[in-house]
Amino acid sequence: MEQLKKAIRERGKVLSDEVLKVDTFLNHQVDTHLMAEVGKEFALRFKEDGITKVLTIESSGIAPSFMAATDLGVPLIFARKKKSLTLTDNLLVSQVYSFTKQQTNDISVSKDFLTEDDRVLIIDDFLANGQAAFGLIDIVKQAGAHVSGIGIVIEKSFQPGRVKLDEQGYRVESLARLHSLEDGKVTFLDETVS
Numbered sequence: 001m002e003q004l005k006k007a008i009r010e011r012g013k014v015l016s017d018e019v020l021k022v023d024t025f026l027n028h029q030v031d032t033h034l035m036a037e038v039g040k041e042f043a044l045r046f047k048e049d050g051i052t053k054v055l056t057i058e059s060s061g062i063a064p065s066f067m068a069a070t071d072l073g074v075p076l077i078f079a080r081k082k083k084s085l086t087l088t089d090n091l092l093v094s095q096v097y098s099f100t101k102q103q104t105n106d107i108s109v110s111k112d113f114l115t116e117d118d119r120v121l122i123i124d125d126f127l128a129n130g131q132a133a134f135g136l137i138d139i140v141k142q143a144g145a146h147v148s149g150i151g152i153v154i155e156k157s158f159q160p161g162r163v164k165l166d167e168q169g170y171r172v173e174s175l176a177r178l179h180s181l182e183d184g185k186v187t188f189l190d191e192t193v194s
């Protein structure tokens, strides 16, 4: 998606060979116009798939998912990372290991919002090691629902998440695929010369 790649090039900051900072439009300040376009693009790519729910994870997954769910005409559910006061039982729970934080956290979704009739589009802001995606997939499976596909805003193709999802046969639609962040420079997968 050209508009997204332009934002990454012009407003992103390469922090290291592995980390891209996009606080200017995605992870802190939100460019609502760009996120609406991102959401529309996801909706377009999955419009023939009979999606009944969009599932993401708080907090940074919510903004890019909002317009996808709106355009598909289905509810948006975000998995919670913290235990809620009002949401204590009746939960689907999965464990997500964060390589960055080196800790395992529970993520949860109420059983009320995912049922075996659902066809679910999973959306997240980044795909790195795939831990969050596999946690969300696990939750969908626990509900007996179907994973129709995975929409990712920024895929770090040099990390193992994408390959692992491909190997398990999931359809992954990433709107920007990063080939490398080496030497402080962003290169996209579709720009590499072979």
Ligand code: G4P
Pocket (backbone or CB within 6 Å): 018, 019, 020, 021, 022, 027, 057, 058, 059, 060, 061, 097, 098, 099, 100, 101, 125, 126, 127, 128, 129, 130, 131, 132, 133, 156, 161
């Ligand atoms: P994984 O789910 O693919 O395995 O990712 P990992 O554990 O490596 O990442 C943990 C957190 O860091 C996730 O956000 C993920 O979206 C984010 N992340 C991974 N790589 C990058 C990167 O290059 N740049 C930025 N900005 N974020 C990255 P989170 O902790 O769940 O936080 P949030 O959704 O509340 O923002």
Ligand code: NA
Pocket (backbone or CB within 6 Å): 027, 060, 125, 126
């Ligand atoms: Na994040």
Ligand code: NA
Pocket (backbone or CB within 6 Å): 057, 058, 059, 060, 061, 124, 125, 126, 132
């Ligand atoms: Na995230």
